[in-house]
Amino acid sequence: DAMVIQNPRYQVTQFGKPVTLSCSQTLNHNVMYWYQQKSSQAPKLLFHYYDKDFNNEADTPDNFQSRRPNTSFCFLDIRSPGLGDAAMYLCATCRGGEWGYNEQFFGPGTRLTVL
Amino acid sequence: AQSVTQPDIHITVSEGASLELRCNYSYGATPYLFWYVQSPGQGLQLLLKYFSGDTLVQGIKGFEAEFKRSQSSFNLRKPSVHWSDAAEYFCAVEGGYNKLIFGAGTRLAVHP
Incomplete structure (x- = not known):
C-alpha cells in the first residue's frame, strides 16, 4: 500500500544533542510537510x-532545519534540542500543482523525548 | 487571519449515544474544511472534508459534518458512538497554499 512512513516512531535524545527524524513516502507526492504537535495541542506547521x-x-525556530534529498525522503534536523522541543513530529505529503486543495496524507509520527 | 476554534476540550459520551463536536472557523472566502481523527500515539486520519456543494458531507466510520456558512461552523456528528471512537478530533481549514490550520482538538471519551 502506498503510504507515509516515519522513522523512528520514538526517539530519545539529550538536551543539546542533534537529532534527525526521517520521513519517506511511496505516494510519489511532490509536496512534503513537517508539523510539530506538542502534548494536547494542535499540529503546527514548521515548513514544507x-x-x-x-x-x-x-515562526519556525532556526534550531529546526530540513533536507529533502529526493522525492521520496524528507528529514527534520533539530540542531540543539531543548526541553521545549519534546513533541510529536508529523510528516505529511500531498500531490501539489493541481487546481484546488489537495489532500494531505499523514504519517504515524515520531515522538521525541528530550532528557 | 484564518483560525479554527473547537470550544470543547473534552467530551464524554456513553456508547450508543449520539455525538456532536463543534467547530467554528474564521476565513474570508469559501473555506475548505476538514475533520481529522487521531488515536493515541498515531498520526492523523482524514474523516471527511468539505470543498463545495452539498453542505452535509459524509465521511468514514459513520461520521458526517454540516457546513453552515451563516454560523461559520462545521460541526461533526455521529448518531451512535462506538467505544473505538475514543480519540482526539481536529477540525482544520485550508489556510492558503494548501496549508492546514488546525483547531486545538477535542478529546472524546466513551463510557461503556
Whole structure:
C-alpha cells in the first residue's frame, strides 16, 4: 500500500544533542510537510517542500532545519534540542500543482523525548 | 487571519449515544474544511472534508459534518458512538497554499 512512513516512531535524545527524524513516502507526492504537535495541542506547521523548494513558516525556530534529498525522503534536523522541543513530529505529503486543495496524507509520527 | 476554534476540550459520551463536536472557523472566502481523527500515539486520519456543494458531507466510520456558512461552523456528528471512537478530533481549514490550520482538538471519551 502506498503510504507515509516515519522513522523512528520514538526517539530519545539529550538536551543539546542533534537529532534527525526521517520521513519517506511511496505516494510519489511532490509536496512534503513537517508539523510539530506538542502534548494536547494542535499540529503546527514548521515548513514544507514543494518539489525542491523549501518554505519555512515565519515562526519556525532556526534550531529546526530540513533536507529533502529526493522525492521520496524528507528529514527534520533539530540542531540543539531543548526541553521545549519534546513533541510529536508529523510528516505529511500531498500531490501539489493541481487546481484546488489537495489532500494531505499523514504519517504515524515520531515522538521525541528530550532528557 | 484564518483560525479554527473547537470550544470543547473534552467530551464524554456513553456508547450508543449520539455525538456532536463543534467547530467554528474564521476565513474570508469559501473555506475548505476538514475533520481529522487521531488515536493515541498515531498520526492523523482524514474523516471527511468539505470543498463545495452539498453542505452535509459524509465521511468514514459513520461520521458526517454540516457546513453552515451563516454560523461559520462545521460541526461533526455521529448518531451512535462506538467505544473505538475514543480519540482526539481536529477540525482544520485550508489556510492558503494548501496549508492546514488546525483547531486545538477535542478529546472524546466513551463510557461503556
